[in-house]
Amino acid sequence: MHELAITVIGPDRTGIVADVSEALAGVGANLTDSTMTRLRGHFTMTLICTGPSVDEASAALSSLGDVVTSVRSVAPESDKPDGGDPYVVSVHGADRLGIVAAVTRVVAAAGGNITDLSTRLTGALYVLIAEADLPAGSADELAEQLAVAAAELGVEVTLRRAESEIL
């Protein structure tokens, strides 16, 4: 079955998630994975769904008015984890250009695959939290490289294992 990748961005308001999902349900879209958050007051929703054609989904979303949408057909991907050890990278410090680029480049160069990331700017404070799958045994060296990058950026960085207890 083909999948659709949909993004919806617009001014946040009460009921916007219900409106988007209702419009998609109306054309038989089955939402699989989705994420929604507010970014500086903008409503943002990114989702994968199955069911309707691109045209059907686009038409359904066009009724929403004050939002920017994109609808594309995508080939299904495996959602099985690629392996590696789960780690969390936390960065915080004074905002400046290039923090995300520099930190994520260091992680990528170590073979780390970022699986989740958010950043927030509040006042002068910039915060980045990322989840990454790291190649086995690479964490200590990456921690040193991140410390070097963080010193150049003038921010604090910590790398810690995302431990989970299976009960």
Add this chain to the structure above:
Amino acid sequence: MTAPVAWDGPEGKVLPVVTAPATVLSTVGDEVDPADPAVVRLAADLVATMRVSPGCVGLAAPQVGVGAQIFAVDVTGHPKAATTHGAFVLCNAKIIEASRWKAGREGCMSVPDLTGDVKRAGRIVVSATLPGSGEAVEITTDAFEARALQHEIDHCAGKLFLDRVAGAHAIYQRKVYL
């Protein structure tokens, strides 16, 4: 020293583990009669199934398809454990004291693909009865054994860790399979 609650019942048989979505995992388990031979057999089966499952430190009856308030726990040797009571089975367990709340990421054999951040008490007192003898016990424990007991008591109440995750971005694809 063998803890007084340690399981020393018969050998059980290994049962298949139920995974979500399954109604039994979201149903409040029935209280059990700890002296009932069927309950003792179920206790033995829970211990046997827990022992053959890699990394498994606890298993509740709903996870083997039985809506009943009984579970097995064994955190012996776990690096995060402090107080331990060996392998034991509790019936009709209730938490009577809970303190030292702490968030931690946990997963479940019945939700094999996800983990989630869940706040649990780091110190608890549990009252329960032992299968077979029906003896009433109070167990005081902490750290990882406390987390495991809360997780299993939740199963007996029809709750999964998913019912307790800290927020919308507090569930994760599980990356480490045991």
